[in-house]
Amino acid sequence: MTEYAGPLPTPTIDTAPFWEHCRKHELRMQKCLDCGHVRYPASVICPKCYSENSEWASMSGKGTIYSWVVFHQAYGAFFAGIVPYAVAIVELAEGPRMLTNIIACPLDEIDIGMPVEVAFEDITAEFALPKFRPLGKP
Amino acid sequence: MGSLGDKYAIVGVGHTKLGKVPGVSSIGFNVLAIKAALEDAGLTREDVDGVLVKYPTSGFSSLFSGKLCQALGITNKLMAVIDLAGATIGTMVQYAAMAIDAGLATTVVCSYGDNPLTGPPGTYGRVNSDDAAFGFVGAPAGYAMAARRHMKEYGTTSEQLGAIAVAFRKHASMNRNAQMQKPITLEDHQRSRWVVEPFHLLDCCLVSDGGAAVVVTSAERAKTLNKKPVYVMGWGQAHPAWDIAQRESLTVTGAKRSGEMAFKMAGVSPKDIDLAEIYDCFTYTALVTLEDYGFCKKGEGGSFVQNGRIELGGELPCNTAGGLLSESGMPGMLLLVEAVRQLRGECGPRQVNNAEIAIASSQGGILTTHATLILRR
Incomplete structure (x- = not known):
C-alpha cells in the first residue's frame, strides 16, 4: 500500500476502542447495560441514565x-x-x-x-x- | 431579583479598518477597537473596570484577556475570555450587564479582533480530527449539511438563499467600511462556484482582519455620556452544543429558545422590531434564524427573504451594513455596532426611518451556540 496522505483519525482514551474495532472491519458502539441506549461518540457514561456499565455492541x-x-x-x-x-x-x-x-x-x-x-x-x-x-x- | 431589561446600555461602539489589513496583531485589533469605542462614548481607560473578549478564531494563547488588559493599560479589574464561538458577541454584553448589576464593575468593554488574512495561519487552515478523516473540514460543510436538510424538509431553494446574499450586498454598497461593496445579482450568486454543495461561494461569509468593540454601562451613567444610549431591553442564550451529527434537529436552532427568552424579557414581539442584524456566516444561518425568531413560520424562510422583504425599505430590513456576507467576516460584533448606530440614527444613506427597536443575533460553531439581544433607543 502506498503511503496514505490524507488526515487520520485521532483516537482518544474514549474513542480508541471504536477505531480498533474499525481496523478489524467491525462497527461497534457502546450499548448501555442498564437502559440499552446505544451511544456515539464514545463516552464514560450513558448520557440517558448515567450508568457506567456498557459493552461494545456490534451494529x-x-x-x-x-x-x-x-x-x-x-x-x-x-x-x-x-x-x-x-x-x-x-x-x-x-x-x-x-x-x-x-x-x-x-x-x-x-x-x-x-x-x-x-x-x-x-x-x-x-x-x-x-x-x-x-x-x-x- | 427584578428584570435587568432597560437597566443597562451600550454607550460606545468602535471598529478598525476591515478586510485585509496587514501589520496589526490580534491584540492590536482589540486595542484599537476598544480605543475607538471609548472615544465614541467619551470615556477613557480610567473609566473602564471590566474587559471581556472573544478569543481570536485563528488561534490564541491562554490568559488572552490579561495580555489585552496590559496593552490597554488596565489593571486590577474584571476580565475574561468567553468561549462560545460567534455567540460570544451577544453573551459578552449580557455578562457585562450582569457583572455591573452584581457590583463587580461599572463600565465594561466587550471586544473582538483577529487577523486571519494576514496573521499566522491557524484554525482556518487546520486539518486534524476524526471528522477530517472523512474530508469534513472547514466551516461551510456543517451549515451546508443543515441547509440541505431544510431544502428537503421544506422545499427551500438555492435561489432563495441567494436572495439573502443579494440583499446584504446591496446594503454593503451603501457602507464605505464594507469589505465588499460591489452589488451582485441572483445570477452572480447562482454562477459563483460551488464550495460545499448546496453552498455556492456567495452563500459564504468573508474572512476578514479587523477589530470591533462596544462599551456597556448602567442606564443612569449612560445618560451623562456623549452619545444617545442604546438600551438592552432583552436577552437570551441557548446552546444546542452537540456535534452536528448528533443534533436533534438541523432545521431548528438555539435561536428559537434564545429568541423566546429575549422577546419575553423585552416585552415585545417580532412585529415590534424595526430592523434585524442577523448572524449570517452563511445565507442559511440568516434564514433559519429569522424562522426561529418567529418573523415567519418554520419552513417559510425561503419565501420570507424574497421580494425585498429583508432589504432597506422592506418589511424587516436585515443586516443593513452588509453583515458577515459583505461587510466583514469577523464573527458578529459589527452586527451589534450597526444595530447601535441605526438606533442612534447615524447611518446616512442606509438609515432605517425612525428605527426604535432592533434585534441582533449571534451564533457559532455549527449552529452550536446562540445568543440574542433586543435593543432600543
Whole structure:
C-alpha cells in the first residue's frame, strides 16, 4: 500500500476502542447495560441514565442518509485529488448518527432517506474508515 | 431579583479598518477597537473596570484577556475570555450587564479582533480530527449539511438563499467600511462556484482582519455620556452544543429558545422590531434564524427573504451594513455596532426611518451556540 496522505483519525482514551474495532472491519458502539441506549461518540457514561456499565455492541451496519453535502473546494493537497466527494450524516438502524462518506454511488443519486450499509476502507495498517454505500450494491 | 431589561446600555461602539489589513496583531485589533469605542462614548481607560473578549478564531494563547488588559493599560479589574464561538458577541454584553448589576464593575468593554488574512495561519487552515478523516473540514460543510436538510424538509431553494446574499450586498454598497461593496445579482450568486454543495461561494461569509468593540454601562451613567444610549431591553442564550451529527434537529436552532427568552424579557414581539442584524456566516444561518425568531413560520424562510422583504425599505430590513456576507467576516460584533448606530440614527444613506427597536443575533460553531439581544433607543 502506498503511503496514505490524507488526515487520520485521532483516537482518544474514549474513542480508541471504536477505531480498533474499525481496523478489524467491525462497527461497534457502546450499548448501555442498564437502559440499552446505544451511544456515539464514545463516552464514560450513558448520557440517558448515567450508568457506567456498557459493552461494545456490534451494529448492523445498516442505516439511512440523514443529510449530505458535496465538497468541491479542496482543503489541502490530499483533497485536491479526490474532489468532488460526498460527506453524509448516516442514521444507523440502532439509532446513533455518524459522520461518514458515501461511496460507490453517483453524486447526483444521493438523497436524504437513501438506505446505505457500511463498507470499510483500509487507509493504513492502523486505520480503516467506516464509509457507507447504497444498500445491496456490490 | 427584578428584570435587568432597560437597566443597562451600550454607550460606545468602535471598529478598525476591515478586510485585509496587514501589520496589526490580534491584540492590536482589540486595542484599537476598544480605543475607538471609548472615544465614541467619551470615556477613557480610567473609566473602564471590566474587559471581556472573544478569543481570536485563528488561534490564541491562554490568559488572552490579561495580555489585552496590559496593552490597554488596565489593571486590577474584571476580565475574561468567553468561549462560545460567534455567540460570544451577544453573551459578552449580557455578562457585562450582569457583572455591573452584581457590583463587580461599572463600565465594561466587550471586544473582538483577529487577523486571519494576514496573521499566522491557524484554525482556518487546520486539518486534524476524526471528522477530517472523512474530508469534513472547514466551516461551510456543517451549515451546508443543515441547509440541505431544510431544502428537503421544506422545499427551500438555492435561489432563495441567494436572495439573502443579494440583499446584504446591496446594503454593503451603501457602507464605505464594507469589505465588499460591489452589488451582485441572483445570477452572480447562482454562477459563483460551488464550495460545499448546496453552498455556492456567495452563500459564504468573508474572512476578514479587523477589530470591533462596544462599551456597556448602567442606564443612569449612560445618560451623562456623549452619545444617545442604546438600551438592552432583552436577552437570551441557548446552546444546542452537540456535534452536528448528533443534533436533534438541523432545521431548528438555539435561536428559537434564545429568541423566546429575549422577546419575553423585552416585552415585545417580532412585529415590534424595526430592523434585524442577523448572524449570517452563511445565507442559511440568516434564514433559519429569522424562522426561529418567529418573523415567519418554520419552513417559510425561503419565501420570507424574497421580494425585498429583508432589504432597506422592506418589511424587516436585515443586516443593513452588509453583515458577515459583505461587510466583514469577523464573527458578529459589527452586527451589534450597526444595530447601535441605526438606533442612534447615524447611518446616512442606509438609515432605517425612525428605527426604535432592533434585534441582533449571534451564533457559532455549527449552529452550536446562540445568543440574542433586543435593543432600543
